[in-house]
Each structure stands twice: as C-alpha cells, then as structure tokens.
Amino acid sequence: MRVFFLILYFLVFCYPNVSHSLDLSGLYRSFLSTQEDSDRSYGFDPTRVSQVSWRPRAFYYKGFLSDEECDHLIYLAKGRLHHSMVADQKSGESYKSYVRTSSGFFLQKGQDATVRRIENRIATWTFLPKENGESIHVLHYAVGEKYDAHFDYFKDEKNLARGGHRMATVLMYLSDVVKGGETFFPNAEGIDQHKDDSWSDCSKGSFAVKPKKGDAVLFFSLHPDATTDTASLHGSCPVIEGEKWAATCWIHVRNFNSVKDTKEESIEGEEDLILVEESSTGEGTWGKRKCNRSHSCMGKTAKRKCPKNQSYMVEFCGDRCKMCKAH
Template sequence: MMESLVFLLLLVLLPSYIIALTACSSLEEFPGWMGETHSVKSKTGIDLSRTAQTLGVAIDPSRVTQLSWNPRAFLYKGFLTDEECDHLIRLAKDKLQKSMVADNDSGKSVLSEIRTSSGMFLSKGQDEVVARIEDKIAAWTFFPKENGEAIQVLKYQHGEKYEPHYDYFHDKLNQALGGHRIATVLMYLSNVVKGGETVFPASTEDSQYKDDSWSDCGKRGVAVKPRKGDALLFFSLFPNATPDESSLHSGCPVIEGEKWSATKWIHVASFEKPKSNTHVCEDGHHQCGEWAAVGECTKNPAYMVGTPEWPGSCRKSCKVCETNLQTT
C-alpha cells in the first residue's frame, strides 16, 4: 500500500520538478528545449548547427498539413509571400517556352501533348529572392540545396494541363546525375478561378470533401487547389529509395483564369557537377546543345550563359567562353 502511495506521489511531483530544474539550470544544459540545436563544430571549426532562423528562413510547422500517406504528400499554406510569387513571375514571363517532357527511353527532352504548359528555368541563386526561396525549401524538406534542380516556372492558360505522370525517371541517362528525383516541391504563384488542381489519381486515400468548386478532374483523387503562396511537397520514392507508384500525379486543365507555378525537383544525391576550373570551358548539362539550337542562349540567358554571381550551365554551347580558354 505504501509503495503505491509513493508511486502516485512521484507521478504528481515529477512534472513540477522537471519545470523547476529547467528554470534553474543554464540553457546550455538543455539544448533544443526551445527549438535550438546543439552547437556542433566540424573538424574545420565550422558551426554545423545553424537553424533556419540563423539563415534568415522561418519555417512554421503549424501551417503544414498532411494530405496523404500514399503517396506522402504535405501542403504548406502561405509558404511564399505575395511578393515572392510576383517576383518569380516577373523573372519568367518574358522567357517562357513550350514545356517539354523527358522521353522514357532516351531521356531527351521532347515535345508532347501530355504537357501543354509554357515554362523556363531560373538559375540557382539567381538573385536574393530566389536564393532565399531555395534556402526555405531546404529548411522545410531537410534536403541539401545541392540536391535540387534549378526552379522551373510554369504558366498554364485556359485548357492547358499536365496529364498523369511520375517525377522519378525511367531512363538511365537522367538517373546518372543525382539519381532519381526523390521529392518535388510545387509552389503556386497565382490563384485559379476554377480547375488547375494537382491531383494524385492513384492515391489509396479518399477522405477529402469536394463540392462543385472542384473540377471533375480534381475529384479523381487526393488533390490540391492552386492558391497563391501555398506549396505542395510530395515524395516520388519510398524511404528505401524505390519508386512509389502512388505518386502518379497530374495538373488538371485550367477552366477559368490562368495558373502560375514554380517547381523544385529534388534528387537523392547532389545534382550539381563539380565546377570546372578557369582553364576549362564545358557544358553542365547533356542537353545544352539541343537547347542552344532552339535559341535558349538568348531566350534564357541567366540559366544558359550565367550572371555575374552565378556561372551559366551551357556556356560552351552558347559560345560565350573567353577566347583564351581551352575547350573540352
């Protein structure tokens, strides 16, 4: 009987004891109690514990909702500010080209009626706003920035859509650089009056209530309406890195209005090739020649040729290397 009373007394007093102990002790003894991390130093003395706040990036988990576990999909409401959305549109609107898809056999980019939007790629770290968004994506997803492709900005007009597809690759050519795409962050840059939903038709979950404001396409599975500033994160691979077929997804046709979005594809490994030294001129992507042939050097110079802050990915094909550099 006495032992039971002592046990009950401990249950009552233990929480108060922990609170008092926390208040009396130095914060260094309880790292993480307010969200901070340990101050871990690498062998080179670099602090590895910088939080999102240290980087000037604020991530609010309370804005994130889980949409589905099959596939794993999450919606972050208000991920981008209106100003960030408008900035990405301004960077892209004069440089849009017909969207292409990767051929399943060759891996080359080809035109297809599967995808009828227009788009263009920004350069990584193209300016302060783009760099901040990339930092924000890395902080939310816990994937290194170097695992991501450059952000692609897309515009869908009336009737334009992207039929059901996977973001992971079927061909070996695209898998050679960075491996499969493991995750996708799809950011909505504008509101759409009707249509334009992102839908997962192969999802095994069906708990969403959908009224007549949804298009018929958007009612065919777990779906997200495009709302300015929101971001959708979904995984194309299982945790063991095998393809998740339930990640099949599509962009429904726009019925009324127009849809702007920005996509960041993230790979299982670094997507960046080592930077060449100053005595070598080379392309950073196997399709640079094809892109240059259709005029991308002038239509999308920030990505192809580069900026003062960021080297272009296709300088050799664009023939902008300095004349005294050795070509490869």
C-alpha cells in the same frame, strides 16, 4: 530583438518629437527583413504544415511564399517562357508532347536574394541539401493547358546519371486560379475528400489540391527505402477559367550540381533554346527537340564545353556536339 524594441520604446516615450519625424514602422519592417535573412530558418514555420497523405507521402504548407515572393518569381520568368517538354523513358531525350501543354522557364540557382531565400526555405522544410535540387522551374498554364498524370522519377540512364532519381518535389502556387488547375494524385490511397462544384471534373475522381497563391505541396516520389512510389503519380488539371502560375523544385537523391560548369551554363542554354516541330510520325506526336545553331551553342562548342560538360551540351546543343567527337 529585445534591444531593438527598447530603442523604439525610448524614442517614443522620451523623444516624441523625434519619433514623429521618423518612419518607425518602416524601420521595423526593415529590421524584420534583416532578421529573416539572418535567421537560419529562412522564414520556415512548421505550424503552417499539415500532412495530407501517406500514400504518397505529401504535406501542405499554407503561406509558404509571400505575395511579393510569388510576384517576383513570375516577374523573373515572364516573357522568357518556352514550351514545356517531357523526357523519353528509354533515351532520356526531351521532346514536345500533347500530354504537357504548359510553358516554363528555369531560373538560375541563387539568382538573387529572393530566390536564395526560397531555396534555403525549401531545404529547411524538406531536410534535403540545396545542392540536390534543380533550379526552380516557373510554370504557366493558360486556359485549357494541362499536364497529364506522370511520375517525377526517371527510368532512363541518361537522367539517372545526374543526381539519381528525383526523390521529392516542392510545388509552389504563385497565383490563384478561378477554376481548374488542380494538382491531382490518381493513385493516392486512403483519402476521403469531399468536393463541391467549385472543383473541376478532372479533379473529382482523385485526391487533389487546389492552387492557392503562396501555398505549397511537398510530396515524395520514392519510398523511405529509396524504391519508386507509384502512388506519387500526379498531374495538373486543365485550367478552365483564369490562368495558373506555379513553381517547381525537384530534389534528387544525390548532388545535382556535380557536373562541372552546370550552374554557369543552365540559364544561357534555356534562353537560347529553340523548339522545332518535325514532320508528323502519323501518331499525333511531336518530333524530338533540335538544337539551336546560335552563336551560344557554337561558342560553347569552340570552347570545348562538350567534353567538359557533356550532360548540359548534349541536352541543349545536341547536334553541335556531334562534332565534338573529333575534339
């Protein structure tokens, strides 16, 4: 850094004609960008972090993402969104539910330089290894869309088998919201929070965080002794005006990449996913997800991916994998 400024000083004061012909501000911005990529902190600034709750353990980072990073994540997901799903607490199967009405898309791990830099920054902030994290999940909420209060940790054996519980969540806000869309924690304890009329009614009975572009919240779903923390119950209030873009990174207690070929397959499966509404059960719920019968699933079955990557194939190509018992 010191050498760089000495060179700038030399050009400006010793060769003014040369310095005027160069875009020195552009050179400086380029240098800073290179420095950030080579910096092992990946842009992490601890002075921007504040503790907001101990039950649950939650921390707020002002300016975690730049405007350009927010816009880039939205760009990667826009036009590729699918209806968000929830997991059945007993079977672990994913299905469409009225409790979660947003849409989302999983990026690929390390998809590009920007995504890698954000993933590294998350690891630096949380002190948790990158391989324990899922792919960044970009979410979109239109007016009226929401996610009722829920836990991020699992109760079913299927999801626990891959990486164990989700122990921490990093929620990044990619846009401002005119009104609504707050993240609320109804079981949070010991927090006195004043709210004026700019807050939605949904958020007024709980500790809540307003979405602000670039900011992020880190909260833990497990206690330090690894038992589940019921105070981590949280949800997303309905958007009243505007729209909400966010990105989530769920971090597990163990390596989430331990299943062979998972990184290779995850994006393909998410792109090919088709959601089918089954007949009503009479209780106003949606049927479980059916597998897409596209060439992608059929091709993976032919390549014997079911036994090699059972977790992925059952999740995204379930009815094709019924045939895999013979393979």
